[in-house]
Structures are given as C-alpha cells and as structure tokens.
Amino acid sequence: MVQKSRSLLPYITLLILSGAHLAAQNPMHVTHILGFLDAANNANGDLSIHDGALQFQKKDAAPSAQIGLASIQDVVLGQQDRQVGGTPLILGRAATPYGGGRVIALFSHKKYDTVTLEYLDPNGGFHGAIFQLNKGQGDVLKSQLVAGGAHLKHTNLETTHDSK
Numbered sequence: 001m002v003q004k005s006r007s008l009l010p011y012i013t014l015l016i017l018s019g020a021h022l023a024a025q026n027p028m029h030v031t032h033i034l035g036f037l038d039a040a041n042n043a044n045g046d047l048s049i050h051d052g053a054l055q056f057q058k059k060d061a062a063p064s065a066q067i068g069l070a071s072i073q074d075v076v077l078g079q080q081d082r083q084v085g086g087t088p089l090i091l092g093r094a095a096t097p098y099g100g101g102r103v104i105a106l107f108s109h110k111k112y113d114t115v116t117l118e119y120l121d122p123n124g125g126f127h128g129a130i131f132q133l134n135k136g137q138g139d140v141l142k143s144q145l146v147a148g149g150a151h152l153k154h155t156n157l158e159t160t161h162d163s164k
Contacts, residue, residue: 027047028137029134030047030056030132031043031044032045032056033131034130035127035128035129036129037065037067037121038063038065040058045057045059047133049069049144049148052070053066053069054066054067054068067119069148070151071119071121072119072150073118073120073126073151075117075146075152077113078113078138079113079114080114081109081112082111083108089104092104110135113133113136113139115138116130118153
C-alpha cells in the first residue's frame with residue numbers, strides 16, 4: 001500500500017503543477033475602473049498575461065490595451081464591499097417590519113478584490129490603473145505579475161494591535 005502511494009506521488013505532483021500552469025494562462029474577467037491606457041473607464045473585459053505583457057481585452061472585440069510586466073512598479077491589493085439588488089432591494093428592506101431589513105442587508109453584499117497597478121509608459125510617464133476582480137482573484141493576479149517580472153515597492157507588513 002505504501003509503495004502504491006509513493007508511485008502515485010510524482011503523478012499527483014505533476015497534475016497539480018500542470019493545473020496551476022493552465023490557471024495562469026486563463027484570462028480573468030475583470031472590470032477596469034480607471035487608468036489603463038487605451039481602455040474606457042468601467043469597462044468589462046478579460047485580463048491576461050501574454051509574452052511578458054499584461055493585456056486587457058474588452059468584450060466588444062476592440063483592440064486590446066497592454067503594458068509590459070517589467071514596467072509595473074507596484075501592485076497593491078484591496079477589498080471592496082458593494083450592496084447588490086438595487087432599488088427593489090432597498091424598498092424591500094424599508095418595507096420589512098420589526099427591523100428585518102437589517103437581516104436582509106447582511107446577505108445583500110458582495111465582496112470584490114481591487115488591484116491597483118503603478119506603471120511607467122514607454123516615454124517614462126508614471127501611471128496608475130485600478131481593476132476590480134472577484135473575491136480571491138487579487139492574490140492570484142499579484143503572484144502571476146510578480147512571477148512575470150513586475151516590481152514591488154513595499155511588502156505587506158502586518159500590523160500588531162496591543163491588547164490591554
């Protein structure tokens with residue numbers, strides 16, 4: 001039994017590594033908030049890494065915008081919380097008796113990751129771009145960018161809180 005599990009270990013490792021490689025090649029669906037050259041604000045599209053460049057392709061088959069990974073000076077992650085449901089949900093919360101609207105509000109939020117890039121254009125100009133991704137994809141994108149050659153100005157430092 002031990003020999004069978006040892007003989008399967010290389011195959012399992014290869015399967016996991018090839019899955020991670022395929023995940024790195026698949027584009028992520030993002031919303032470009034602002035700042036990326038040649039891309040409209042609040043545009044939905046796919047963000048991918050090809051041939052040492054970060055590429056944003058809008059859904060309407062417009063020309064893609066791209067920057068070289070080596071020109072990225074910093075990558076900053078953040079989180080955003082947005083209420084979903086619009087006006088009908090707001091009216092439903094207001095009409096719910098006995099404070100039930102507060103309970104509805106607990107379940108009507110969706111969390112997103114935000115990725116802010118600081119980069120240099122080909123002329124040396126300093127720019128920034130903000131992308132909104134689904135929760136959990138920000139760390140994946142940051143690790144792919146760093147592995148591809150993006151620079152980081154600072155690392156994430158954990159703050160300690162003194163309890164008295």
